[in-house]
Structure formats: C-alpha cells, structure tokens
Amino acid sequence: MTQPLAFHPGTSFDSEEQETLRSIATLLEESSSPESQTLLKSLTENVERVGGLAHALAAFPPIFGEQELGARIRGRDSLVDLLTHADDTSIELFLPTRAIVGRSLVMAELNTWRLAFYLLLELSPKVHPLSEKVEYWMYSCIYTRLAEDVLQSIAMDTDTERRIRVAAVDYLSRFWESRHLYGARHFFPLLSATWAARRRIRVSVGTLLGVSEIMRLLQSGCDPEFVDYFSRPHLDDDEHQAFQEFLIGVSTEKIQSIAQLMEDSGTFSLTPEEAGVNDELGKDSGQTHECVRFYQFFRSRYLQASARKLKDLPGPKKTAEEYVMTYFLDREATV
Template identity: 25%
Template sequence: MEDKKLAPDQFVSVDISEFFGPQEHKDPDAGIVVLTQHQREIYKRLIEKAKDIAPEKYESFQQRMRYLQELAKSIANFPSLLERHNIFGGERTPQSLIDSLIEHQTEGDYTLQLPSKATLGKGFLVAKIHTFSSLSKFAKSIKEPEEVWQDFSAETNSMMFSLLAEDVYLNLIHDKSIPNDFKQELATSLLLLWEHRSDQNISDIAPTLLKIWTARRKLAPAFGTMMGTSELLLLSMQLDDQWTSFIKTKLGDTGVSQAMEEFLFGISHEQIVQLKTILRTKGIPAIGRDEVSKFLGVHVKADAGLDYRDFYSLYSLRRDNARVRARMGLPGPHKTIEDYFIQFVMEQNKEKQNNDSFAK
C-alpha cells in the first residue's frame, strides 16, 4: 500500500484501544487506587498514634479502610473501560464509549447513560472523601500539629475536585460549541478518571481552584457594585500565573464574566440582576454579604465556609442553574467558572503540546 503523507493540520482517527491495548490478564495494580503513596504514608503515621491513644477510633478507621479496599476490588471485577469487551448488546471498546458520550446529547440526568463502573466508582470516591475528612477531624481533635490535619484536609479537597472534574468533563462534552477533536480528549480523560478515580488534569488545577475559593472567602465584596474592580484585582493577586492568564484572556467574554460574578458573590445570575435593580431603585450604593438575604427576601448562602461540602454544594447549584439556562435559552452564564477555567487550561496544555511537537 502506498504511504500517504499528511499535511500538518490533518489528523488520522485512531481507536483509543490501540493505546491501551486488549489485556487478557488483569494487572492487580490496575483499576481504582485505594490509597496513593502519600495517602498511605500520612494514614500510617496517624493510625499508629490512634492505636495507643484511641483504640476504638483505631479499629473504626481500620475497618473503614478494609471496606474501601473491598469496594475497590468489587468495582475492579466490572469490565475495564479501557479494554475491548463482548458484552450484552455487542462489542464495547474504549472508542465506542467515547463516541457514545459525544454523540448521545440527551438532556436531563446522565446517570442511566453512564457505565456501571463509573457510577460505582463515584460512590467509592464519596466514601473515601468522607473517610479522609474524618481523619482530618480526628487529627485535629488529638492536637496533632496543624500540618498533619491540614494534609488530610488537602487530600479531601483534592478528591472533591476529582468529583467536580467528572461533572465538568460531561458539561464540556455536551457543549455544542466545542470542537469534536477536543471532545475526544475530554472523553478520554473522563474514561481514565472513571477507571482509576484519579485525574492528572484536575490534580494540576485543583490547587488553583482551592486558592480561588480561599481568596473569595477573604473578600468583603460590595454588593451593588457587584463585579468591582478592586475585588477582582485582589482575588487575582493572590493566585498564580495560570489564573491571571485566564482572567486576562477570557474575562472579556460575557459568559465568563457572568460566571465569575456568580462565583465571587455566591448568588445566582438572576439574583444578581434582581439585587442590582433593588439597590438602584432604593438609591443604595452597596451592601454587605450579611444583608443580601434581607434585600432579596429569601435566604441565600452567600457566605459559604471553606468546608469541601460547601464548595461542592455551591458549585453544583451553579452547575444546575447553568444547565437550565442553556437548555431553555435563558440569559446568564451557560457554564460555571470551573467549566471555563478547566477548558482554558486544557486548551493551553494542548496548544503547548502541539508547539512542542512541531519544534522537534
């Protein structure tokens, strides 16, 4: 067969299974990682202390870890998402899964559209998140140095962001404005996340997202001016170059600025518009966070704490609101600031990889 040379802007469609390959024998280390090396180290140090000073807690945590290991083993018995399988309904390959994710643009909840392994793995991750949160609280209760319980807290937050990443990937895969080749990359990342319950993309991005949330807590935004320049500059100054680049490049987009407003002030786009109108009508220049509920006439949690549950709760609320607006064609952001930021970072990484390839 005659070889055909490809132009630099041409691509060949390659089945993802060629990268992962059919595997006849399961690798015992494949699948879900119950504990990373760092997690094992910090757990071992804490549990050894618990054995002496809190035997009941020691037994409880050890049993919880056994449950997590048994759960991970059970999930590993389900067909790998990275291998070729003959299942009910025909052959399933990683590429066919990716194609299905991209092509089936159904509205509503995705739960019954997803592989069983993805759904079960999500339950495992939630159980692990709660376990590490309890370990952090335990370390604090026995007066361990701050860096010890903060270490467990950081691991808890990192896992929460992996949970968030799954939502973001699905949101972006179902975004009609995103090119198909980029959706292929997103879907591949999603399969890897489902298979191992870890994700390198989000591991790189999570520290920045946590810094944004922490910086947001330190702000005292003046509701009324809303997207105040001083608040935004203060937020950006506390973060890294990646976030600063995102702000400079994307904040001019209406959707991004509206999503930023929702994140920064902790209320929906609709409530922001309503509050602006109320304050303008009453001739009030600005109010504090503690006055938002009074002016809107409903209780809103504009002043959420640093707990991982607060972050995910408010994220999921913004996510659901954005999905409704997109489906109904309503004004306001159709994606969350996390969607926009993770998309931006992945696009930047892809561009860098392309440039590096051409430079060789």
C-alpha cells in the first residue's frame, strides 16, 4: 500500500499548493485505474524529495547580515562588488550556497507540478478542472526563476549605477532568504502580471508596430505601468526594439528583415505565416509544456541582447523586462 501524501514541517509548498496536491492524491486513491497506485507513489515520493531539499536549504546560513571569517567580511556590499565579476557562464561560482540550493528547490517544485500535470492526463484524456490550478503553480515557479534572472542580470551589469545594483541585490537576497515562502507573484506582481498576459496573446505581426499586441496585452491583464514605460515620448531605439521583441516574439534582426520584406513587396501588413513568424508560445507540443517554452522565450531574447552587448552590435542590449525593472529599481532607490 502506498504511503499517504505527507509534507515536511518546513515544506516549501504553501497551504494552497498542499491543497492542490492532496486533491490530486485523492483522485489517484479513488481511481479504478490499475496504474493508480504506481502514479500515487510517484507523487508522494516526489513531494518527499522536495521536502528534503527544503530541509537542506534551511541548514545554510541566512543571506541577510554580515558574516566574518578571519579578516574577511561578507555582506550585501561585498556581494554587490563580487557580482560585477560574474557573467552568465560563471554566475553560480559567485552566489551564496543558499541561493544555489534555493534555485534547485524552485526547479524541483516546478518538476513536481509538471509531474502532477501529467498524472492528471493519465487519469483522463480530457482536461481536468485541477489542471488549471496545477498550471498556475507551474507558471509561478517559472516567473520566480525569470524574476531572479532579471535581477541577476541587473546586479552583474557594471554599466548600471551602483545604487540600482544594490537594490537588485536586496531583492535577490529576499528571494534567496524566503523563496520557500514567497515567489515572484509576491515580490514583483508587475512582472508576473505582464508575463501572464504575454503568454495569453497570439502574435498577428500586422504592421510591426505591435498596436494590436499592446491592446491584447492590456486586455489580458498586463500591468499598465509596463506598457506606460514603453510609451514614454523620449524612448530610445534600444528600448523600443526590446519592446518589439517582447511583443512580436522574434529578434530585432528578424523584425528588420520582415520590415525589409514589406518594403520590397510594397505591403503594409503581413500575417505571421507570410512573415515566417512561428508563435512558439501558441504551439501545442507533446514534448515540452508551454511553461518551458515561455522560459525559453525570455532566455533567447536575453542571450541575443547579451551577444549584442558583448560584440557591440546594433540592437537592444537588454530585454524589455530588464529595462523596466532597472527603471523601477532606480525609482525605488531614489525615494
């Protein structure tokens, strides 16, 4: 007989998440499927392993406060200085152990929700009412990871004012210190709401101005402040292009080639098919869940921006999310 679903006293799953997982466990217990006990065992063992990881996280020293080792002092200021020596290939060598274990915990939680999603599919080929809740928790993990990536990028950027980098590290420390209790939806509702809205819209390309995408973003619950930032009268070219990438879902270089195609053909508007734009976020894939593709949607833009900065190429050197968060961290640090 499979052991009942149980949570460690210091579990990283909050009460609502626990309720969702218990509901799935109950469905498996009551299922007449010959595989139900095997599926239930997979769920309970996975939750147990995540609990062990949360317990391990609690054993590492807190991020806040200073620590001394001989003549060496570690604190917020030393971390701000240290991260300027890091890049995407070496960032984990500069992070506190608690931050690295915490990141692993978020990914372990994500995989638990991915497992739960597939368990529901095994129970019924039809979409189960609990699937929507499971997807909500999946995206919460993705948004937390994305927000951390955005903040880390700002903290590593030596071209950004120190006070803004300090603010980014402050938020990173809060993530690392309490990620078992809070995620991006608590710390950065602006980003979470914007990402949630973006994944609901489908690209139309049109005139490449992104007007229809902006309207759909707002209608889908995007934080108006995100759009307002890119509606400023003195927006520079890099910011405008980063916003276009966010709206249309392809690189600046691809957008420019589409614009050239429209000019050469005398066309003022194109469909995604005519422009050769595949809306990856709208694709149904049996291999990867949409939440994974959404993370890739950010990372591809981020890596392209980093490459432009490294090689001093034209085009945005940051993602739209980085531009917005730098602005809000600047505003917060000024208050």
